[in-house]
Amino acid sequence: MTKQKKWLLSCIVIAVFLALVYFLEGIIPSYSNWSMLFTVLEKGSIYALVAVSMNLVNGFTGLFSLGQAGFMLIGAYAYAVFTIPVAQRAAVYQYFDGGLIQFTIPVFFAILLAGIVAAIFAFLIGLPVLRLKSDYLAIATLGFAEIIRAIFQWNALGPITNGSNLLRKFATYQSALFPIIACGICIAIICLLINSSYGRAFKAIREDEIAAEAMGINLFKHKQLSFVISSFFAGIGGALLAMFQTTIQASAFKAAMTYEFLLIVVIGGMGSITGSIIASFLFIACREWWLRFLDSELYIGDFQVPLLRAGFRNVVFSVVIMIIVLFYRKGIMGTREFSWNGLLRWFKNLPGNIRSIPGRLKRKNKKEAQINE
Amino acid sequence: MLKIENLNVHYGGIHALRGVNMHIEKGKIISLIGANGAGKSTTLKSIMGLVNKSGGSVIYKGEDITKSNTIDIVKKGIALTPEGRKVFPDQTVKENLLLGAYLRKDKKGIKEDLEWIYTLFPRLLEREWQIAATLSGGEQQMLAVGRSLMSRPELLMMDEPSLGLAPIIVKDIFSIIKEINRAGVSVLLIEQNAKAALEISDYAYVLETGVVTLEGAGKDLISNDAVRKAYLGA
Ligand SMILES: Nc1ncnc2c1ncn2[C@@H]1O[C@H](COP(=O)(O)OP(=O)(O)OP(=O)(O)O)[C@@H](O)[C@H]1O
Ligand SMILES: [Mg+2]
Numbered sequence: 001m002t003k004q005k006k007w008l009l010s011c012i013v014i015a016v017f018l019a020l021v022y023f024l025e026g027i028i029p030s031y032s033n034w035s036m037l038f039t040v041l042e043k044g045s046i047y048a049l050v051a052v053s054m055n056l057v058n059g060f061t062g063l064f065s066l067g068q069a070g071f072m073l074i075g076a077y078a079y080a081v082f083t084i085p086v087a088q089r090a091a092v093y094q095y096f097d098g099g100l101i102q103f104t105i106p107v108f109f110a111i112l113l114a115g116i117v118a119a120i121f122a123f124l125i126g127l128p129v130l131r132l133k134s135d136y137l138a139i140a141t142l143g144f145a146e147i148i149r150a151i152f153q154w155n156a157l158g159p160i161t162n163g164s165n166l167l168r169k170f171a172t173y174q175s176a177l178f179p180i181i182a183c184g185i186c187i188a189i190i191c192l193l194i195n196s197s198y199g200r201a202f203k204a205i206r207e208d209e210i211a212a213e214a215m216g217i218n219l220f221k222h223k224q225l226s227f228v229i230s231s232f233f234a235g236i237g238g239a240l241l242a243m244f245q246t247t248i249q250a251s252a253f254k255a256a257m258t259y260e261f262l263l264i265v266v267i268g269g270m271g272s273i274t275g276s277i278i279a280s281f282l283f284i285a286c287r288e289w290w291l292r293f294l295d296s297e298l299y300i301g302d303f304q305v306p307l308l309r310a311g312f313r314n315v316v317f318s319v320v321i322m323i324i325v326l327f328y329r330k331g332i333m334g335t336r337e338f339s340w341n342g343l344l345r346w347f348k349n350l351p352g353n354i355r356s357i358p359g360r361l362k363r364k365n366k367k368e369a370q371i372n373e
Numbered sequence: 374m375l376k377i378e379n380l381n382v383h384y385g386g387i388h389a390l391r392g393v394n395m396h397i398e399k400g401k402i403i404s405l406i407g408a409n410g411a412g413k414s415t416t417l418k419s420i421m422g423l424v425n426k427s428g429g430s431v432i433y434k435g436e437d438i439t440k441s442n443t444i445d446i447v448k449k450g451i452a453l454t455p456e457g458r459k460v461f462p463d464q465t466v467k468e469n470l471l472l473g474a475y476l477r478k479d480k481k482g483i484k485e486d487l488e489w490i491y492t493l494f495p496r497l498l499e500r501e502w503q504i505a506a507t508l509s510g511g512e513q514q515m516l517a518v519g520r521s522l523m524s525r526p527e528l529l530m531m532d533e534p535s536l537g538l539a540p541i542i543v544k545d546i547f548s549i550i551k552e553i554n555r556a557g558v559s560v561l562l563i564e565q566n567a568k569a570a571l572e573i574s575d576y577a578y579v580l581e582t583g584v585v586t587l588e589g590a591g592k593d594l595i596s597n598d599a600v601r602k603a604y605l606g607a
Pocket of ligand 1: 384387456
């Protein structure tokens with residue numbers, strides 16, 4: 001396929017997809033089981049954006065940072081605080097005399113602000129922390145995220161953050177197209193960055209710091225850049241998540257949330273944008289929709305199907321993840337990216353692909369045995 | 374062009390360089406030979422600002438660069454081909470080469486140099502889109518050399534470019550070094566392959582446990598008894 005053809009194909013697929021979403025939104029009522037589709041599309045897009053932003057730092061630049069939930073929290077609050085209508089503030093900030101801030105800004109600017117505030121925090125944290133080596137960096141960023149969470153719940157900041165109470169009534173979106181398009185644009189910007197000379201420098205740092213430095217790449221400056229940009233988009237992801245949930249509370253942005261993104265990035269493939277996107281949608285779809293039935297007790301006549309009860313979903317989910325990690329050592333995509341040619345090839349070899357699974361497992365076991373020797 | 378005076382480097386308690394003096398003249402090929410662990414790589418790294426110097430000075434074109442950082446040193450026209458084929462494994466040949474030109478802004482010049490490198494190493498042109506990790510050892514070495522040329526250096530420092538290569542390729546590498554030199558690039562070369570290195574060098578230094586013990590024109594050193602015993606296996 002020529003380059004133009006591929007572009008055309010991509011544009012058509014995207015347009016058809018967006019039109020389809022718009023159309024389905026009109027006909028699927030919100031009480032139907034299929035409305036879960038929109039949850040998956042909305043939350044999946046938001047997760048994809050945050051996962052891609054995490055991949056930029058962890059996969060492409062080779063830094064082990066675990067601060068994503070913290071930056072999302074900052075973004076979510078920055079957005080929510082400035083978009084609650086003034087008339088509603090008395091109700092929302094009921095314990096804090098209606099709060100300190102008595103104005104709102106337009107949604108677009110609030111989302112941008114969410115990213116900028118997160119980026120500023122990242123810049124300041126990066127100054128000391130990015131001089132650390134990988135494991136220490138992970139601990140420091142994780143610690144930072146926990147501290148941020150505690151500070152946002154602090155009562156003394158209540159007039160702004162509403163303390164440990166919910167923030168609600170802020171502006172949200174009407175159509176699932178909003179988060180899909182917003183995240184799509186953000187991810188496209190990250191793609192452009194990765195394919196630029198900055199992206200090459202990030203990857204060079206990941207692969208060999210000394211060689212990268214010998215090329216004249218300023219290690220600290222580029223790590224800082226990657227970290228700040230990643231946090232900017234995590235902040236925007238936080239704002240969009242706030243819109244999706246319609247209420248937010250600092251206590252939800254736990255380290256466990258960061259681990260979800262880490263899982264997505266690893267499953268999708270460290271250093272693959274399309275991998276992160278695919279993994280995000282699979283992750284959300286499995287967790288929120290496809291595996292739901294496992295949590296409800298099922299009777300066939302008088303016979304109760306064993307194992308199906310609340311919580312079983314999580315067991316199956318963990319097993320699914322283990323299977324994926326077993327078969328795809330480097331994640332679904334490795335460091336490759338989706339391409340139309342790749343998809344065509346994959347379909348052509350589909351029977352072979354399925355047949356090769358036992359072989360692949362055998363080879364893998366052999367390799368492990370060799371390593372263990 | 375480059376003048377190193379009384380250079381000292383410590384790694385923790387290890388005194389790796391103990392007052393090294395060297396002089397590299399413009400347009401010449403200079404080689405640095407010595408046993409394993411003598412401090413050859415350390416000399417190059419400290420010139421590049423990749424390890425801290427504990428004493429001495431480095432003067433490049435009359436300018437003191439002892440305390441400069443690597444980025445400024447690259448900008449001033451010194452490039453290093455690091456030891457052990459340090460190509461960027463997950464990136465393509467072309468991306469690797471472009472990384473060598475990272476600090477340059479002149480698009481046209483970069484394109485010209487890319488073409489020059491492809492004529493020096495036609496193999497790299499064939500494999501322009503291949504991932505560097507999948508290149509053969511010799512090809513990776515060519516890529517590492519090509520990449521350091523992409524910064525359009527005036528002084529190219531090569532740390533064992535022939536490491537682990539088949540004799541026939543080693544010969545290619547040496548003739549390419551001469552070609553690079555003819556294009557006006559001064560070369561500082563580290564080699565285990567002492568004979569071949571001395572043959573193409575205008576001047577050479579012998580380094581032993583962090584001190585220069587011998588220096589002289591390449592041809593003179595080849596016939597020097599001590600050098601022959603220690604490094605030429607004769
Ligand atoms: N990062 C480091 N930390 C501690 N010691 C080091 C470090 N790098 C090098 N050394 C020590 O400094 C000495 C000189 O090392 P260097 O790499 O310069 O040797 P070399 O002459 O290049 O040897 P070779 O021919 O084996 O490459 C060695 O004893 C080495 O062990
Ligand atoms: Mg060495």
